[in-house]
Amino acid sequence: MNILWFIPTHGDGRYLGTSIGGRALTPDYLKQLAIAIDSLGFTGALLPTGRSCEDAWITASSLISVTRQMKFLVAVRPGVTSPAAAARMAATFDRISNGRLLINVVTGGDSRELAGDGLHLNKDERYELTDEFLEVWRSVMSGKVTNFAGRYLNIEGANLLFPPAQSPYPPLYFGGSSAAAKRVAAKHTDLYLTWGETPAQVAEKIAEVRQLAAEYGRTIRFGIRLHIIVRETEAEAWDAANQLIRYLDDDTIASAQAALSKAESEGQQRMLALHKGSRDNLEISPNLWAGVGLVRGGAGTALVGDPDTVAARMQEYADLGIDTFIFSGYPHLEEAYRVAELLFPKLPLANVPKVSPSRYINLFGEIVANEKIPTSAS
Numbered sequence: 001m002n003i004l005w006f007i008p009t010h011g012d013g014r015y016l017g018t019s020i021g022g023r024a025l026t027p028d029y030l031k032q033l034a035i036a037i038d039s040l041g042f043t044g045a046l047l048p049t050g051r052s053c054e055d056a057w058i059t060a061s062s063l064i065s066v067t068r069q070m071k072f073l074v075a076v077r078p079g080v081t082s083p084a085a086a087a088r089m090a091a092t093f094d095r096i097s098n099g100r101l102l103i104n105v106v107t108g109g110d111s112r113e114l115a116g117d118g119l120h121l122n123k124d125e126r127y128e129l130t131d132e133f134l135e136v137w138r139s140v141m142s143g144k145v146t147n148f149a150g151r152y153l154n155i156e157g158a159n160l161l162f163p164p165a166q167s168p169y170p171p172l173y174f175g176g177s178s179a180a181a182k183r184v185a186a187k188h189t190d191l192y193l194t195w196g197e198t199p200a201q202v203a204e205k206i207a208e209v210r211q212l213a214a215e216y217g218r219t220i221r222f223g224i225r226l227h228i229i230v231r232e233t234e235a236e237a238w239d240a241a242n243q244l245i246r247y248l249d250d251d252t253i254a255s256a257q258a259a260l261s262k263a264e265s266e267g268q269q270r271m272l273a274l275h276k277g278s279r280d281n282l283e284i285s286p287n288l289w290a291g292v293g294l295v296r297g298g299a300g301t302a303l304v305g306d307p308d309t310v311a312a313r314m315q316e317y318a319d320l321g322i323d324t325f326i327f328s329g330y331p332h333l334e335e336a337y338r339v340a341e342l343l344f345p346k347l348p349l350a351n352v353p354k355v356s357p358s359r360y361i362n363l364f365g366e367i368v369a370n371e372k373i374p375t376s377a378s
Helices: 027-040 056-063 083-096 111-116 123-141 179-188 199-215 234-244 250-260 266-275 307-320 332-346
Strands: 002-006 044-046 071-076 101-105 146-149 154-158 172-175 191-195 221-225 227-230 283-285 302-305 322-326
Touching: 002 332, 027 044, 027 056, 027 332, 056 071, 056 083, 071 083, 083 101, 083 123, 083 154, 123 146, 123 154, 123 179, 172 179, 179 191, 179 199, 191 199, 191 266, 191 322, 199 221, 199 307, 227 234, 227 307, 227 332, 234 302, 250 266, 302 307, 307 322, 307 332
Parallel strands: 002 044, 002 322, 044 071, 071 101, 101 172, 172 191, 191 221, 221 322, 227 302
Antiparallel strands: 146 154
């Protein structure tokens, strides 16, 4: 399994829908978070994109020098950036970071937001543009002098003089639930990413995208984007879930749902359908909780439980074909530690740091009574 974390460039805190327990998103906090992700053994981190976020490329670039191995999953935006310019950005980041870039292809599901960026296309047209964009981007990143004449793009002699560190280019991630999105993913990308729906819904998506990829003579990997609330016991985990939404009132939920319902994204509509704006029956599948989606756009579900239970639920997704999990939790710094300390020992992970034998004593817990090193509970 590959486990990525999340860098919350649109804000962080202890509770949803309120400034109570809110946390300032400062450069120092971002560094703390990146260093934790890097040292705890996460594969990398997703940086969100959109007008509600700090710019993902600039934020990720600021964190290269304070990290050593974590990868940065950063978005390219077809129609907002040209494919040749996006290729230069990606190649530069990949070289400077020594091959630590992952690319998240984000077509966008909000026409109002995209109009603010100067993109005035309907949903189907945006996916047609994304198809052309990736055709050009992949060609340029592969070192080819590229000419392309399409409906939306007219490229003459695009050329990348300085190649990326990864060959032929950093892996492409892509999420989208519409038929057009799945076809673009199958044709161009390396990993199809779904939001946290029930295992049955995820299985259906995987089968469809896998079949589409086969039609293009390709294979594709699969990932899932979820929140996570893991505690030592089930009761503590569910209490933490309820605490996360303790300050949400009906007006806040209604206002958020009204705004989110305007999204053209089929994935967003599927997220909303899981809870229908109601606090009742938020556990939509065993240990899969839809409470986050009451007020948050995008990923709206969380795995909730003790380490063994959460690991078992993850294995259910892995058995379907999921090999990459992108998690987040509130607040993100503390929850990164919880996940690493409680959950990682239960998972088949290759990159979790191991303490090398030496004369140096590594303390796991505080010295007992000023004289005794604590022993393992296992």
